[in-house]
Amino acid sequence: MSSFKEKTQSFIALPIAKALIALIGILIIGVLFDGGGSFFKLNTHTEMLGFVSRYAILAFGMTLVIITGGIDLSVGSVLGLSAVAFSLLTIHFGVPGYLALPICVALGLACGLVSGTLIGRFKLQPFIVTLAMMVFARGAAKVLSGGQKVSTAVQIDGEYVFVEEPAIFETLSGKVFGDTIFTATIIAALVAFLCWILLSRLRFGRYLYAIGGNEESARLSGIPVIKQS
Known part of the structure; x- marks a missing residue:
């Protein structure tokens, strides 16, 4: 018993x-x-998965930060900044989606790099640094959009003309596999798989757990703490 x-x-x-x-x-x-x-009903669950997928993608990235004992308050604002930049590039400037996507990903990475450098190299508190990045990203998004909602109304020669929404928006927000699963859900599943590989199969993941357990012990053990932070 x-x-x-x-x-x-x-x-x-x-x-x-x-x-x-x-x-x-x-x-x-x-x-x-x-x-x-x-x-x-199957449709209820697929719709729900599509709705929460964007938050799931953010949560997977936040998981890596929390494992190290840190916090990032700026993820939502950086997402907003990237979304505004992507919309402006594709709708107002006619940049193809396959070019706008890496540009906006690089923008998000740049924001994370700045925060990581200030935290890792200059030993500033993650709460303060990411709070400042949150305010900066929100302000930058507002400046880029002119404080207005980004829409398909494009100003040409002083007049507003409604243009068609780029196909990339339909691709990212649409459904696959017989119009049942949202593309965002597939992306979230891929991100989840990559995070699982990173944390359970790669040395980098072990480093993250070690840093979160005791940063000083990890440093004395030879783990490049600053590079992982």
């Missing part, structure tokens, strides 16, 4: 067991409060 109890406690302590318990709890709540049968 004690052996069974010990095995049960050991299983419950596993991360996958905690996730399964939470999933079962959600399923039970969904069955009890099914919203007139909506819970049992």
